[in-house]
Amino acid sequence: MGFSIAIDGPAGAGKSTIAKRIAKELGFIYVDTGAMYRAMGLYFQRKNIEDTVVIKRDCKEADITILYENGEQQVILNGENVNGFIRTEEAGKMASHVAKIKEVRFQLVELQRKLSKTSDVVMDGRDIGTHVLPNADLKIYLTASAYTRAERRYKELLEKGETCELEKIEExxxxxxxxxMNREFAPLRQAQDAVLIDSSDLTIDEVVKKIIYLYANKQ
Known part of the structure; x- marks a missing residue:
């Protein structure tokens, strides 16, 4: 059995950045659940399908896997490497839409649980500690104020040369x-046994140190 670290929290709290750093420092496998949902979102975005009934029926046609090549994660959707397409705002919105659908979640959760049984993993998302890995060895709920999260995203987009409005991002x-938080199935919430970390006034290094300290105390 592997050691599992679950990191949950709202959009833009820095979960993926932190989880990747933790995985690298501890030599764990980083399972990017958000990327898997984004790949599913991309699948339906490309087909221009938003109808829940159709998504329920067709989600099994999206074969999504995560591979590692030279230490870099590759997200594969039906044989195509979609790393370059899943980080758009559109794919993110569609991911949030499809993530509410039980059938989609069942399909992806199966793969995520399988990985955690055979390897030491760090997994981040909205419902890892509450639903995907309820028996995770260490659970973190990582958050930050909506303004802080919007500001981080705004700076990211500006660096990429994209035009954007801070107010709109915060909205x-x-x-x-x-x-x-209000979806019917496996909503975003802090697990009872999760450690709350508010990163509004913390650097990435400070958050990583905190989590590694918590991990060391679990050994």
Whole structure:
């Protein structure tokens, strides 16, 4: 049995960045659940399908796997490497939409649980500690204020040369939180046994140190 670390929290809290750093420092496998949902979102975005009934029926046609090549994660959708397509705002919104659908979640959770049984893993998402890995060895709930999260995203997009409005990004983040926290199946919430970390005033290094300290105390 592997050691599993679950990191949950709202959009833009820095979960993926932190989880990747933790995995690298501890030599664990990073399972990017968000990327898997984004790949599913991309699948339906490309088909221009938003109808829940159709998504329920067709989600099994999206074969999504994660591979590692030279230490880099590759997300494969039906044989195609989609790393370059899944990080758009559109794919993110569609991922949030499809993530509410039970059939989609069942399909992806199966793969995620299988990985955690055979390897030491760090997994981040919205419902890892509450639903995907309820028996994870260490659970973290990572959050930050909506404004802080919007500001981080704004800077990221500016660095990529994209034009964007901070206010609009913050509105989208608040709407995404609302959607994620109120979905019927496996909503975003802090697991009872999760350690709360608010990263609003912390650097990435400080958050990583905190989590590695918590991991060391579990040994």
């Amino acid at each position: 989208d983040i608040v709407a995404r939180d609302e959607q994620d």
